Amino acid sequence: MELEIEIEEPWPGEDWQALAARVTAAAARQVPELANERLVTSLLFTSDEEVHALNRDWRERDKPTNVLSFPMLERGQLLELGADGPPEMFGDIALAHETCAREAAERGVSLQDHAAHLILHGLLHLAGYDHEISDADAEKMEEVEVKVLALLGIADPYGDRDA
Secondary structure (H helix, E strand, C coil): CEEEEEECCCCCCCCHHHHHHHHHHHHHHHCHHHHCCCEEEEEEEECHHHHHHHHHHHHCCCCCCCEEEEECCCHHHHHHCCCCCCCEEEEEEEEEHHHHHHHHHHHCCCHHHHHHHHHHHHHHHHCCCCCCCCHHHHHHHHHHHHHHHHHCCCCCCCCCCCC
């Protein structure tokens, strides 16, 4: 997967591009359809203000949130996408700095680990996973997140369980 990354203020000077690449590679190990090299994903590290505007304008939810994802492919299209052909836009992900930093502090984890979780969460939404459909779907998505985060050396964000 190719990542097109834009990093805006107020994100601190960490290597967010390297983090996103590590998350994407680990995700592709657990979710094979994410390993398709034709996929192109845009990832925006931005402010609460920008994510609030995106959430309001595109989701009709007038509030900031930690991560937004905007898929460009249906799950069936993703699963049928062959290895040969032109690049295919997978979708867009936006992370809100202030919300991410606050949540990381509340959970006692680093901003980098929380951002890794949210990048992964966004990628899974692009791939058709959805925790809002049912408890079973939420559990399936969380299980995948825990396994991928374990590959990155990041603790289970949902509590103590085996990865």
